[in-house]
Amino acid sequence: MSHTFQLDGANIGFEPGQTVMQAALAAGHYIPHLCYHPEFKPHGSCKLCTVKVNGRTLASCTMPAEAGLEVESNTDELNALRRTLVQMLFAEGNHFCPSCEKSGNCVLQALGYDLEVHSTGFRHQYPDRPVDASHPEVLLDFNRCILCELCVHASAEVDGKHVFALAGRGIEKHLIVNAESGQLADTHFSVNDKAMAVCPVGVILRKEVGFSQPIGMRRYDARPISAQALEDAPRVPAGDSHE
Amino acid sequence: MSDSSTNLETAAHPENLRRVAIDPVSRVEGHGKVTLLLDDDNRIHQVRLHIVEFRGFEKFIQGRPYWEAPVMVQRLCGICPVSHHLAASKAMDMIVGATLTPTAEKVRRLMHYGQILQSHALHFFHLSSPDLLFGFDSDVAKRNIVGVAAQYPEIAKQGVLLRKFGQEVIRVTAGKRVHGTGAIPGGMNKNVSLEERDYLLKDADQMIAWSRDAVGIIRQAFEQNLPLYNAFGSFDAHTLGLIRADGAMDLYHGGLRARDKQGNTLFDHYDYGHYWDVIFEDVKPWSYMKFPFLRSLGPEEGWYRVGPLTRVTQCDFIPTPLAEAERRVFVAFDDGRPARSTLGFHWARMIEMLHSAEMIRELLLDPDLQGTDLVSLGERQERGVGVIEAPRGTLIHHYKVDEHDQIVRCNLIVSTTHNNQSMNESIRRVAMQHLDGHQLTEGLLNHIEVAIRAFDPCLSCATHALGKMPLEVELLAADGARLDVLTRNMDGVSCPSD
Numbered sequence: 001m002s003h004t005f006q007l008d009g010a011n012i013g014f015e016p017g018q019t020v021m022q023a024a025l026a027a028g029h030y031i032p033h034l035c036y037h038p039e040f041k042p043h044g045s046c047k048l049c050t051v052k053v054n055g056r057t058l059a060s061c062t063m064p065a066e067a068g069l070e071v072e073s074n075t076d077e078l079n080a081l082r083r084t085l086v087q088m089l090f091a092e093g094n095h096f097c098p099s100c101e102k103s104g105n106c107v108l109q110a111l112g113y114d115l116e117v118h119s120t121g122f123r124h125q126y127p128d129r130p131v132d133a134s135h136p137e138v139l140l141d142f143n144r145c146i147l148c149e150l151c152v153h154a155s156a157e158v159d160g161k162h163v164f165a166l167a168g169r170g171i172e173k174h175l176i177v178n179a180e181s182g183q184l185a186d187t188h189f190s191v192n193d194k195a196m197a198v199c200p201v202g203v204i205l206r207k208e209v210g211f212s213q214p215i216g217m218r219r220y221d222a223r224p225i226s227a228q229a230l231e232d233a234p235r236v237p238a239g240d241s242h243e
Numbered sequence: 244m245s246d247s248s249t250n251l252e253t254a255a256h257p258e259n260l261r262r263v264a265i266d267p268v269s270r271v272e273g274h275g276k277v278t279l280l281l282d283d284d285n286r287i288h289q290v291r292l293h294i295v296e297f298r299g300f301e302k303f304i305q306g307r308p309y310w311e312a313p314v315m316v317q318r319l320c321g322i323c324p325v326s327h328h329l330a331a332s333k334a335m336d337m338i339v340g341a342t343l344t345p346t347a348e349k350v351r352r353l354m355h356y357g358q359i360l361q362s363h364a365l366h367f368f369h370l371s372s373p374d375l376l377f378g379f380d381s382d383v384a385k386r387n388i389v390g391v392a393a394q395y396p397e398i399a400k401q402g403v404l405l406r407k408f409g410q411e412v413i414r415v416t417a418g419k420r421v422h423g424t425g426a427i428p429g430g431m432n433k434n435v436s437l438e439e440r441d442y443l444l445k446d447a448d449q450m451i452a453w454s455r456d457a458v459g460i461i462r463q464a465f466e467q468n469l470p471l472y473n474a475f476g477s478f479d480a481h482t483l484g485l486i487r488a489d490g491a492m493d494l495y496h497g498g499l500r501a502r503d504k505q506g507n508t509l510f511d512h513y514d515y516g517h518y519w520d521v522i523f524e525d526v527k528p529w530s531y532m533k534f535p536f537l538r539s540l541g542p543e544e545g546w547y548r549v550g551p552l553t554r555v556t557q558c559d560f561i562p563t564p565l566a567e568a569e570r571r572v573f574v575a576f577d578d579g580r581p582a583r584s585t586l587g588f589h590w591a592r593m594i595e596m597l598h599s600a601e602m603i604r605e606l607l608l609d610p611d612l613q614g615t616d617l618v619s620l621g622e623r624q625e626r627g628v629g630v631i632e633a634p635r636g637t638l639i640h641h642y643k644v645d646e647h648d649q650i651v652r653c654n655l656i657v658s659t660t661h662n663n664q665s666m667n668e669s670i671r672r673v674a675m676q677h678l679d680g681h682q683l684t685e686g687l688l689n690h691i692e693v694a695i696r697a698f699d700p701c702l703s704c705a706t707h708a709l710g711k712m713p714l715e716v717e718l719l720a721a722d723g724a725r726l727d728v729l730t731r732n733m734d735g736v737s738c739p740s741d
Contacts, residue, residue, distance in 0.1 A: 098422060210310040
């Protein structure tokens with residue numbers, strides 16, 4: 001392969017059109033990430049995948065791979081920043097892992113463990129967020145939303161339904177349901193929708209099946225997310241994402 | 244002293260009395276305190292155990308999906324989470340209209356007996372054995388589990404390994420030793436594999452043998468201190484607990500049986516799905532914890548006792564041979580006096596630990612544990628009640644769920660709440676027996692602790708820290724001025740006036 005760049009001192013080959021993230025995962029190198037999903041156009045919002053490229057901090061999920069780049073990722077400095085970002089996400093929402101049915105399958109929780117987030121770091125904001133249980137088969141627990149937008153993209157780009165959207169700005173930004181009532185029951189949402197499957201945390205939940213997966217059988221029980229992500233990669237060939 | 248000591252609940256003229264407070268007495272995930280009112284001759288006129296019950300769970304579980312409850316509510320406790328997990332699961336079984344499959348029920352039972360075993364072992368060996376082996380007012384420096392380990396290393400080792408075994412049973416059935424997820428509405432999320440069964444089975448006989456030895460330890464303690472032990476906080480109480488249809492002890496399921504102080508049956512095999520028709524909760528202005536009572540007897544007379552002492556004396560028989568033999572010894576011993584004593588809790592508790600060890604072996608040999616039919620569902624219900632005999636006594640979980648699957652109402656009556664008045668009675672007895680007319684000493688403080696501790700009221704914070712509750716006793720003048728203070732913390736006992 002003629003195209004290569006350096007990631008933490010290792011040579012990483014890439015295909016033209018790949019991002020630094022795609023090339024790294026395909027080559028067996030993990031860069032922590034949260035809102036990146038291989039089936040959707042990356043939008044660089046969570047900043048967990050931030051790397052230093054030739055001295056500049058950039059989101060590796062949106063940075064096109066280029067020959068000769070010198071990329072730093074697994075450094076104390078960057079991991080400390082990532083740890084802080086995860087702490088802020090935990091403080092901003094209501095994430096009660098002990099009673100959350102997504103525990104063991106949650107990307108945010110798995111990142112917390114992998115990045116060694118041992119304390120909350122920030123005062124919890126305890127926002128007053130609703131639970132939408134109106135749909136007969138699906139429960140929405142907005143307490144855990146991290147605004148990754150994956151459900152917004154999945155519903156719009158794959159399901160063609162535009163069920164979800166983000167409203168408000170800044171600290172007031174929040175996930176909404178596109179219905180006059182604001183209730184999921186008044187949309188065409190289905191448990192078979194792509195949006196049902198992409199939520200990295202415990203917001204979009206199938207009803208009545210919580211905790212049916214025994215401890216030990218959950219996605220991140222056997223291995224940390226850094227190892228699991230590499231086992232899963234490469235998930236789709238470069239250039240096959242939903243643009 | 245009269246048979247009833249409830250006249251010590253409220254002094255006739257408190258304005259003329261000195262107030263002594265033991266504050267805090269650590270208890271269920273929080274704090275409580277004991278207050279005493281004394282006259283100038285140190286005669287006791289009032290004794291109250293005030294308990295600050297943390298009941299926030301009943302509020303913040305509202306709006307949560309019903310399948311979340313069995314996992315969420317177990318965070319009430321780090322010692323008996325399995326009990327809350329299973330009581331909530333039983334309530335949710337009613338919500339989803341389930342009749343459990345044999346595999347699901349037996350795996351749950353196995354989890355529950357593992358819980359009883361580990362909790363009873365923790366309480367007896369780690370928390371109470373220092374009092375029982377060394378004496379209530381023995382050298383405080385030695386009166387702890389470290390002291391037990393130094394002088395009785397084999398007993399200490401057995402206590403640690405018994406608890407570990409119970410925790411392993413929980414891990415196998417719930418996925419984690421503490422705060423697992425095994426039970427779900429309508430059943431279980433896993434069975435017990437042959438490998439897991441064999442892992443536990445290899446130690447089962449040893450656990451039975453050690454549990455039998457533990458019964459011997461407390462029986463011997465009674466034999467060696469008979470007058471003290473029989474009289475210590477001794478009183479008759481009405482009793483309440485679950486009972487199997489044939490009258491056998493059953494800690495997982497059954498109907499409610501209640502008896503009066505004389506042993507007459509008040510109701511039997513009562514469907515706990517309507518517990519509110521026979522039990523009501525009273526409120527008193529001086530305690531945050533409610534006082535449940537039997538409706539038929541009223542709030543003044545209807546208080547009752549739950550837990551090991553009740554269960555062992557109230558059942559017709561225990562359905563495992565070694566525990567049944569020990570039950571017969573216990574109820575007949577010295578004309579049944581230990582069964583009235585607060586310290587009888589310890590003896591009954593160890594009989595239950597033996598029963599649990601026997602039940603674990605019996606269940607492990609049952610091939611239904613390897614079944615794959617784990618969940619059943621039926622016609623959806625609006626209301627669910629789950630009752631279980633937790634290590635400390637009857638535990639009631641009651642939920643109402645709306646059409647959107649959200650919990651709209653929750654009522655929990657935990658074992659320690661049932662025993663609220665009984666614990667008050669017990670410390671009043673002990674105060675009259677051992678404090679009345681005396682000056683405060685560390686040994687005196689420990690007598691109160693011994694009485695409270697016998698109920699094992701889930702004093703998870705400080706009590707479980709090597710058996711030393713942080714206590715502070717203040718002696719106040721009528722005008723509120725502090726005359727004397729006796730403090731005990733992890734550094735020992737101090738008294739500035741010494």
